[in-house]
Amino acid sequence: MNASVRQILLAAxxxxxxxxxxxxxxxxxxxxxxxxxAQGFVDSSGNAVLEGSRDGTFDFYxxxxxxxxxxxxxxxxxxxxxxxxxxxxxxxxRLDYLQLDYQHTITPDLNAGLRGGRVKNPYGFYxxxxxxxxxxxxxxxxxxxxxEGSGFRDLLFSTDGGQIYAHGVNRLGTTDFVVGGADEFxxxxxxxxxxxxxxxxxxxxxxxxxxxxxxxxWGATGRLRTGLxxxxxxxxxxxxxATPSPFGNADLEVENWxxxxxxxxxxxxxxxxxxxxxTEFNTSLFSQTQRSDGGYLQYTRYxxxxxxxxxxxxxxxADREDRDGREAQARTGEPRHTQFLRGAVGGLSWQPxxxxxxxxxxxxxxxxxxxxxxxxAGRMPERRTQAxxxxxxxxx
Amino acid sequence: MGLRGVAPxxxxxxxxxxxLCALLAWLTPWGGGLAHPVGVLVHPDLxxxxxxxxxxxxxxxxxxxxxxxxTPAQIFVLADDDEHHEGFCxxxxxxxxxxxxxxxxxxxxxxxxxxxxxxxxxxxxxxRVRSTPGGIGYAPLAAGEAAGALDPEQNL
Numbered sequence: 001m002n003a004s005v006r007q008i009l010l011a012a013x014x015x016x017x018x019x020x021x022x023x024x025x026x027x028x029x030x031x032x033x034x035x036x037x038a039q040g041f042v043d044s045s046g047n048a049v050l051e052g053s054r055d056g057t058f059d060f061y062x063x064x065x066x067x068x069x070x071x072x073x074x075x076x077x078x079x080x081x082x083x084x085x086x087x088x089x090x091x092x093x094r095l096d097y098l099q100l101d102y103q104h105t106i107t108p109d110l111n112a113g114l115r116g117g118r119v120k121n122p123y124g125f126y127x128x129x130x131x132x133x134x135x136x137x138x139x140x141x142x143x144x145x146x147x148e149g150s151g152f153r154d155l156l157f158s159t160d161g162g163q164i165y166a167h168g169v170n171r172l173g174t175t176d177f178v179v180g181g182a183d184e185f186x187x188x189x190x191x192x193x194x195x196x197x198x199x200x201x202x203x204x205x206x207x208x209x210x211x212x213x214x215x216x217x218w219g220a221t222g223r224l225r226t227g228l229x230x231x232x233x234x235x236x237x238x239x240x241x242a243t244p245s246p247f248g249n250a251d252l253e254v255e256n257w258x259x260x261x262x263x264x265x266x267x268x269x270x271x272x273x274x275x276x277x278x279t280e281f282n283t284s285l286f287s288q289t290q291r292s293d294g295g296y297l298q299y300t301r302y303x304x305x306x307x308x309x310x311x312x313x314x315x316x317x318a319d320r321e322d323r324d325g326r327e328a329q330a331r332t333g334e335p336r337h338t339q340f341l342r343g344a345v346g347g348l349s350w351q352p353x354x355x356x357x358x359x360x361x362x363x364x365x366x367x368x369x370x371x372x373x374x375x376x377a378g379r380m381p382e383r384r385t386q387a388x389x390x391x392x393x394x395x396x
Numbered sequence: 397m398g399l400r401g402v403a404p405x406x407x408x409x410x411x412x413x414x415x416l417c418a419l420l421a422w423l424t425p426w427g428g429g430l431a432h433p434v435g436v437l438v439h440p441d442l443x444x445x446x447x448x449x450x451x452x453x454x455x456x457x458x459x460x461x462x463x464x465x466x467t468p469a470q471i472f473v474l475a476d477d478d479e480h481h482e483g484f485c486x487x488x489x490x491x492x493x494x495x496x497x498x499x500x501x502x503x504x505x506x507x508x509x510x511x512x513x514x515x516x517x518x519x520x521x522x523x524r525v526r527s528t529p530g531g532i533g534y535a536p537l538a539a540g541e542a543a544g545a546l547d548p549e550q551n552l
Contacts, residue, residue, distance in 0.1 A: 078507030
């Protein structure tokens with residue numbers, strides 16, 4: 001983190017901490033400032049999961065400061081500044097979101113609203129709040145669904161655009177719908193980082209971006225939650241480097257479907273999500289359709305008010321018709337483990353009180369698909385990776 | 397108030413998946429302890445409000461931000477590990493404290509809602525609900541009192 005970023009965040013944190021009235025009575029005050037900060041450590045063997053992780057690195061942190069105000073009845077203005085260094089994420093201060101939200105109560109059982117500005121994209125259960133450890137299902141998100149570490153995460157995260165949403169109570173339970181779209185935007189940095197290329201190597205414009213999500217809590221208690229998310233994006237990639245990139249000049253059409261389910265009990269929850277992704281590449285030389293998929297199952301156990309543990313099994317395949325990567329190996333000469341990922345994850349978290357969280361997570365990964373290309377630049381990927389993640393977090 | 401469902405099935409193909417499922421079977425669930433029965437506490441202007449568990453859950457998970465007349469809902473809660481909070485979640489909302497906490501964190505870090513105000517005890521809960529238009533919280537039911545929207549003026 002550079003000095004100016006650190007100073008801005010420190011000032012914001014100190015201001016918030018020095019305003020006990022704001023913190024003690026957040027809902028009743030006109031401006032509500034909150035946030036979180038976390039410092040992590042990652043050590044891996046086999047492949048790197050973050051730049052420098054094979055030697056152990058503390059260059060893994062996240063700081064978020066957010067504020068919200070309800071200026072008029074039905075309106076909510078909210079924004080968040082964030083600096084984060086993590087797998088697939090960049091080290092800079094960014095405006096994470098800044099959105100104006102209007103919600104109208106149509107009946108006691110139905111409300112609907114509009115949201116515009118830089119908005120968070122609903123996708124799966126966790127995308128909209130993925131960058132703060134307190135609102136994730138562990139130190140890391142499942143790689144299969146959320147592209148954690150691959151660099152493509154920024155395509156999912158937040159976009160400048162608008163959303164229409166509705167929430168209703170009905171005889172099925174409760175239902176949430178949201179549909180949204182974004183302005184055309186430049187995703188060159190994200191793709192360059194994802195592919196381990198220089199910053200000017202490729203120009204990628206997202207020309208169309210649409211998403212939709214249906215979340216359902218079933219029955220009177222809502223203990224069974226399901227979700228269906230769709231993301232559709234059209235991209236145009238232009239090779240701007242002296243040496244040709246793998247993209248060349250291409251049009252891409254990406255369609256991602258995510259099915260989500262969660263079963264909640266007093267002392268445990270079981271969560272499963274599945275992603276089906278279809279990408280069409282069209283260049284002047286060839287056309288190709290790639291179908292990838294993946295998913296995870298996570299069991300979380302709540303031992304008491306402050307301890308919880310979780311087990312996750314996460315799988316992802318670059319080509320669902322070539323799950324063991326043999327065809328890709330024959331075609332490209334790349335090791336076949338670059339085409340799949342099977343990860344077993346175990347984690348523990350301890351949250352003593354309202355402010356602190358301490359997390360530990362261990363990953364045993366078979367396959368190198370979706371591991372950060374930039375973190376492993378200049379070396380052949382290995383098939384197996386073990387990684388230990390630790391994180392200390394504070395919220396205010 | 398109950399719902400029975402089937403956990404998602406997965407195909408067990410590899411050794412880690414088999415181990416995971418064995419651990420899931422070993423870690424059998426157990427229920428929480430019994431807390432004091434609690435009822436919903438609302439601002440005196442709202443005692444006639446029709447509050448089904450699903451409507452309450454919409455409000456306490458921050459997806460409904462206003463009362464039908466447009467008054468913003470001001471939600472007051474006790475700490476996550478308070479027995480009255482646990483009892484309210486389980487017996488009134490049909491859910492659990494960790495579910496509400498996750499919903500609040502999602503709303504907080506995605507900017508989609510105003511998070512509840514955490515009060516230190518029941519006295520402050522009653523005082524804040526009584527004095528805040530749109531206020532809603534909870535408190536133990538008095539002997540013989542039925543669950544429903546309780547006026548904090550009558551629940552002292």
